Amino acid sequence: MNRYLPLSILALGILAFATLMLVIAPGIQMSQRSVPPELQPYTEAEQRGRDQYVSLGCVYCHSQQPRSPDQAPDGDRGWGRPSVSSDYVFDSPHQLGTMRTGPDLLNIGARLPSAAWQLTHLYQPRAIFDWSIMPGYPFLFEVKSAAAPGDTVVAVPADFAPPGGVVVARPEALDLVAYLLSLDRTYPAPIDGLRDDGYAARGEAP
Amino acid sequence: MPVTLGLLLTLSFVVSLLALSFLIWAIANRQITMDRDAATTIFEPGEEGHVDNDGTEAGGDHRHLFDPGRTGIDAVSAGPVLWLLGAAIFWLLLGSAFGVIASLKLHLPDWLNGHAELTFGRMRTLHLNMVSYGWVSQAGLACVFWIIPRIFHTKLRKPKLTYIGLVLWNVALAGGALAIATGWTDGEEWLEIPWQFDIGLAIAGVFFAAPLVLTTRAREVHHIYVSGWYFLAALLWFPVIFIVANLPYVHSGVEEATVNWWFAHNVLGLWITPLAVGTAYYFIPKIIGRPIYSYSVSLLGFWGLALFYSQVGIHHLIGGPVPTWVATLSIVHSVMMFIPVIAVAVNHHITVARNLWALKESVPLRFVWFGALMYTAASFQGSTEALRSVNSVTHFTHYTVGHAHLGVYAFASVVFFGAAYHLLPHATGRAFAWPGLIKAHFWSVVIGFAIYFFALSIGGVLQGLAMLDATRPFADSVTLMKPYLELRTVGGSLMTLGHILFAVNFVSILLPRRADAGKRVTAA
Numbered sequence: 001m002n003r004y005l006p007l008s009i010l011a012l013g014i015l016a017f018a019t020l021m022l023v024i025a026p027g028i029q030m031s032q033r034s035v036p037p038e039l040q041p042y043t044e045a046e047q048r049g050r051d052q053y054v055s056l057g058c059v060y061c062h063s064q065q066p067r068s069p070d071q072a073p074d075g076d077r078g079w080g081r082p083s084v085s086s087d088y089v090f091d092s093p094h095q096l097g098t099m100r101t102g103p104d105l106l107n108i109g110a111r112l113p114s115a116a117w118q119l120t121h122l123y124q125p126r127a128i129f130d131w132s133i134m135p136g137y138p139f140l141f142e143v144k145s146a147a148a149p150g151d152t153v154v155a156v157p158a159d160f161a162p163p164g165g166v167v168v169a170r171p172e173a174l175d176l177v178a179y180l181l182s183l184d185r186t187y188p189a190p191i192d193g194l195r196d197d198g199y200a201a202r203g204e205a206p
Numbered sequence: 207m208p209v210t211l212g213l214l215l216t217l218s219f220v221v222s223l224l225a226l227s228f229l230i231w232a233i234a235n236r237q238i239t240m241d242r243d244a245a246t247t248i249f250e251p252g253e254e255g256h257v258d259n260d261g262t263e264a265g266g267d268h269r270h271l272f273d274p275g276r277t278g279i280d281a282v283s284a285g286p287v288l289w290l291l292g293a294a295i296f297w298l299l300l301g302s303a304f305g306v307i308a309s310l311k312l313h314l315p316d317w318l319n320g321h322a323e324l325t326f327g328r329m330r331t332l333h334l335n336m337v338s339y340g341w342v343s344q345a346g347l348a349c350v351f352w353i354i355p356r357i358f359h360t361k362l363r364k365p366k367l368t369y370i371g372l373v374l375w376n377v378a379l380a381g382g383a384l385a386i387a388t389g390w391t392d393g394e395e396w397l398e399i400p401w402q403f404d405i406g407l408a409i410a411g412v413f414f415a416a417p418l419v420l421t422t423r424a425r426e427v428h429h430i431y432v433s434g435w436y437f438l439a440a441l442l443w444f445p446v447i448f449i450v451a452n453l454p455y456v457h458s459g460v461e462e463a464t465v466n467w468w469f470a471h472n473v474l475g476l477w478i479t480p481l482a483v484g485t486a487y488y489f490i491p492k493i494i495g496r497p498i499y500s501y502s503v504s505l506l507g508f509w510g511l512a513l514f515y516s517q518v519g520i521h522h523l524i525g526g527p528v529p530t531w532v533a534t535l536s537i538v539h540s541v542m543m544f545i546p547v548i549a550v551a552v553n554h555h556i557t558v559a560r561n562l563w564a565l566k567e568s569v570p571l572r573f574v575w576f577g578a579l580m581y582t583a584a585s586f587q588g589s590t591e592a593l594r595s596v597n598s599v600t601h602f603t604h605y606t607v608g609h610a611h612l613g614v615y616a617f618a619s620v621v622f623f624g625a626a627y628h629l630l631p632h633a634t635g636r637a638f639a640w641p642g643l644i645k646a647h648f649w650s651v652v653i654g655f656a657i658y659f660f661a662l663s664i665g666g667v668l669q670g671l672a673m674l675d676a677t678r679p680f681a682d683s684v685t686l687m688k689p690y691l692e693l694r695t696v697g698g699s700l701m702t703l704g705h706i707l708f709a710v711n712f713v714s715i716l717l718p719r720r721a722d723a724g725k726r727v728t729a730a
Contacts, residue, residue, distance in 0.1 A: 002428050002429050002430060003430075004419075004422055004423065004430070004438065007430070007435060007438060007439065008438065008439075008442055010512075011438075011439040011442055011443065011512055012442055012443075012446070014512045014513055014516055015442075015443055015446060015447070015472075015476070015512075015516055017218075017221070017516075018468075018472075018516035018517045019450070019468065021214070021218050021517060021532070021535060022464060022468045022517060022519055022520055022532060022535070022536070023461075023464055023465055023468050025214060025532070026461070026464055026520075026528060026529050026532045027461045027464065029529055030459070030460055030461055030528075030529070031461065054391065054393040055322075055389035055390070055391060055393075056322060056325055056327045056328070056389070057325070057326070057327020057328055057330065057331055057391075058327060059327075059393070059395075060326070060327050060330055060331070060395075061326070061327075063602055065523075065525075065526045065527060067525040067526075067598075068525065071525045071594075071598050072525070072598060072673070072674055073674065073675075073676035076676040077676070077680060082527075083526075083527045084527050085459070085460040085527045085528065085529075087527065088459040088460050088463075088527065089458075089459050090459075091458065091459055091462075092457075092458035092459065092462060093392060093393035093394050093462060094394065094458070094459060094460065094462045094463040094466065095393070096460070096463045096523070096526060096527075097602075098395065098522060098601070098602065098606060099602055099603075099604075099606070099607075100602035100603065100673065100683075101312070101604075101684070101687075102684075103680055125315070126315075126316075129681065131681045131684055131685050132315070132684065133312060133313065133315045133684055133688070133691075134315060135311065135315045135316070135319045135325055135326055136315070136316060136319055137319070137322075137325070138319065138320060139320060139321055139322055193527075194460075194527065194528065194529050195526065195527045195528065195529075195530075196523070196524060196525050196526055196527075196528055196529070196530050196533040197530045198524070198525075198530050198533060198534055198594055199525065199594065199598075
């Protein structure tokens with residue numbers, strides 16, 4: 001190969017072809033699917049909480065894409081039905097994730113709907129699960145000598161409670177919990193929802 | 207619709223296969239002349255057949271350099287190359303520190319958690335961005351700036367533009383890192399740096415590319431040596447994928463996830479891999495003093511990489527909410543990667559295997575050789591990982607992290623270590639003060655990496671199997687990982703120690719020493 005121009009054109013042509021196949025074609029296909037009527041846009045508080053989730057990098061330990069029973073027992077673990085493309089229409093940036101250092105969270109709001117539980121867990125995960133390696137997020141909380149009216153007091157077991165005070169959730173913690181509780185895709189999957197059915201298709205016509 | 211898309215899938219595969227067959231036909235029928243003469247463009251007359259020893263070994267008496275015709279060429283590139291390497295090493299040290307902190311946090315979750323800036327989610331992200339855009343990209347560029355003028359037998363054009371690019375790139379990266387630390391992020395893996403800073407990185411890229419393209423156009427040899435294909439293509443590919451993936455407000459939902467993985471995998475396949483493979487393609491024959499084993503096979507490696515590696519990204523979304531056909535497409539292309547990888551492996555490994563004696567002569571060659579071996583290993587592992595059956599076990603586990611480090615670290619970074627050790631004496635005209643420290647660097651990163659890799663691979667498989675077993679609680683997958691995560695910290699710390707030695711060696715060769723006067727490595 002001796003010429004620069006043909007090399008460049010061919011190299012860019014191949015990339016354009018790959019982009020067509022991986023990005024444009026599936027993008028068009030996915031954008032034609034209906035939005036499930038039960039799926040609502042995030043409220044302001046939920047969106048603020050989602051921004052916290054993104055900014056703290058929760059995605060690096062938690063996926064949001066339960067797999068199908070053909071592939072993995074995600075449903076048996078209570079993580080929900082296999083997700084489809086239209087479950088994410090209001091998500092930007094997407095938080096599908098590639099790690100399960102912790103469990104999948106797409107349906108955490110349906111699985112653990114208690115705000116009090118979520119707050120305690122965010123303050124100190126090991127107060128609930130001694131085996132957990134999730135970091136605590138004490139900076140989302142405030143330690144006060146006594147709770148003021150309107151404060152959300154967090155229940156913390158004595159072993160983990162700060163001496164001489166109560167733990168009160170800051171607005172950031174309440175927003176984050178609002179987002180977590182909004183994670184609920186337990187409505188029936190839309191029939192035209194797209195997902196990788198490569199496992200289901202094994203040995204039978206899809 | 208499924209029929210149409212099935213057809214598309216077949217079409218893509220057939221197109222790639224036809225292109226490859228055409229290429230093989232063209233080589234077989236000598237439509238493309240790829241002979242030994244082309245492979246030897248990297249040598250000066252009289253240089254072939256002599257090992258290019260670089261003064262890293264003690265007893266510098268048999269140290270000799272063959273660069274009579276090149277002193278003028280290297281003198282122009284030396285400045286940009288040294289500055290790029292210096293900046294790269296800075297980010298390597300900083301990025302490694304964040305890597306070790308992030309690793310520690312996985313088994314000491316209550317350590318350093320008082321501030322949002324110090325949480326795992328940010329430390330890990332700083333590590334990734336610093337080492338990928340600060341270290342690997344700039345170290346790779348340093349090699350490109352060194353090699354392109356040499357294979358084209360002409361000095362670097364417009365070297366001053368490089369410095370503008372360098373300042374802009376590092377300022378934008380520092381801004382991006384600060385943004386991530388304070389929680390301002392675009393929120394996708396490999397694309398965390400806010401797009402506002404990405405504009406700076408993109409403009410810096412133009413200042414890097416312009417001198418290299420101008421040098422290419424002014425080349426004094428007809429033939430573009432194989433390293434040149436990889437570098438020139440990468441210089442075109444990276445800006446395209448970087449800009450498209452960072453366009454704000456265009457992508458959302460699962461479509462954004464496909465763009466994310468199209469980008470994140472192409473950073474590896476169309477940027478880091480070509481930089482490191484091209485570097486190995488230059489330094490292996492250059493140091494040994496013999497041309498590459500089969501030059502025409504190198505064409506297969508290059509175009510195969512372009513055709514197949516560009517389409518593997520969606521294998522990160524196997525079993526996810528993406529159309530079945532696109533996941534399958536990526537799996538097929540991942541497996542097809544065996545073709546270009548074997549082609550490169552044949553060239554690199556047979557060239558070294560026929561000249562094993564050279565490993566004794568040159569410590570830098572040991573780095574480049576080890577890195578090239580790890581390219582084969584990482585690619586074989588990656589192709590296997592894309593199979594649905596394997597992916598179900600390994601995806602979402604620490605196994606993937608081990609694999610990513612096999613590619614970006616044991617392959618690309620180690621090749622760049624070797625390249626740096628080889629070119630530094632040429633670029634500075636000096637010898638390393640403590641050649642023993644280079645070997646210490648080698649063993650510290652090789653042993654450190656081995657501990658790191660096997661811990662995460664074994665632990666990751668056990669973690670994946672635990673998650674797939676519905677009778678075991680999720681907690682099992684967390685608790686069984688703990689010893690392996692601790693080993694990962696041990697391995698990572700050893701690797702970091704190696705990086706400190708690397709920085710010491712780099713600084714030592716830059717500092718003028720009185721004893722140098724007698725030992726100075728001169729051209730010819």
